[in-house]
Amino acid sequence: MSAREQRQAASDAGLSKQRVVVEAIRLADREGVDGLSMRRLAGELGAGAMSLYHYVANKEELLDAMIDIVFEEIELPPEETGWQSAMRRRAVSARQVLASHPWAIGLMESRTSPGPANLRHREAVTACLRRAGFTVLMATHANWLLDSYVYGFALQEASLPFDTADEFTNMTEDVFLPQLSPDEFPYLNESAAALVAAGYDPAEEFIFGLDLILAALEPLRASA
Amino acid sequence: MSAREQRQAASDAGLSKQRVVVEAIRLADREGVDGLSMRRLAGELGAGAMSLYHYVANKEELLDAMIDIVFEEIELPPEETGWQSAMRRRAVSARQVLASHPWAIGLMESRTSPGPANLRHREAVTACLRRAGFTVLMATHANWLLDSYVYGFALQEASLPFDTADEFTNMTEDVFLPQLSPDEFPYLNESAAALVAAGYDPAEEFIFGLDLILAALEPLRASA
């Protein structure tokens, strides 16, 4: 028993759930979630495929654990600021984290039971809203609304076929605009052209909607 | 050539891309996206697995086609009403459609090129917003915001482990509340209890956030 603990403490040699899950995330970041197989993951860890099953019951559990680590990376709403800036900070952090692990958002649809980090996160957000004067019901509404926006934005961002502003300009000019006939899609053409001219920044786009939602929620507080 | 057309016209015998994709959607609705394999799909159609490859280049293309059919099911914003009720109608329709094909939302992350129905939809939405007086830039913002909300809501809804209000009450009382220690998660307990008491209706929850967003967008029109 103490032997195992020693082993786990030694971070270099010997496997551990921690090590397995962390490496799985690295692999998924690098190769996408389709490139993550138990055999490849084991290879990456210098182990046999079946060894992984001493630390995770099956692949589903591995995926659940990966998602929960991702939630751990998201900043909790800070307590010392107003509710709006607290919510803004955690939402911005969530977007960043989800954008850096694009596979995570696609996985969420299929995982139904929230992990501990997820629960801690929800608790902290709900606490922040309640302390800011929202009723139980309003806090629920706000939660759904904000989470929907964050996840939906991340989902759309993940399905964009480019990562940088330059790539966006190139793709739009070379691929999208040519295949969008101006007769059939006049408004999309107009909007694509405007975007190329004005530049493209998902972080800015995100803030726009976020602040609009936060401002619209403000008057719904039952300010004591 | 005319032979093939005859064949395709006869809807009963003979395959066709249409028939393949429609059956694939039925299968995914029934068994989830993991239950959709080329072999099973072929079996469902009374054909051999390899026959499908005469109508779709590969499974990726099949998935793309499935998603596009789903987009076809979503109501376009009606032209004869105000922009708010037009947007509300199409958003409500989108939620309904995505809720009835829960696999679709999880697929979107991985498909990067929008199909024709998707494009038509975006064009119609953008047209509606532009005609309502939003600038090109504002229409883009509104598009991102509304789509993020709709997709994010659908994503959260799809990851709920229950479908009906009764199931929700049961799950919450029997499964969630017992495993949420009131000390560690006081606010989640409070909110779960309130939800059980008040009843649960995703459609209503959706409307709340939707109307809040629409109202917040209203003053941003450059009303001519």
Added chain:
DNA sequence: TCGTACAGTGTACGACGTACGGTGTACGAG
């Protein structure tokens, strides 16, 4: 010196997507 416990593995099975090389049948040309 042995027994036990447990980290780690090798092999095997039934699925998967799909490349490749067939069939059969329908039809226009001779």
Added chain:
DNA sequence: CTCGTACACCGTACGTCGTACACTGTACGA
């Protein structure tokens, strides 16, 4: 009426997947 061609369709096979199961080796208390 025959035959070549075209094309819808399929059987088989390959490499990969998740993972059940039985096995190794080694560390350690007795």
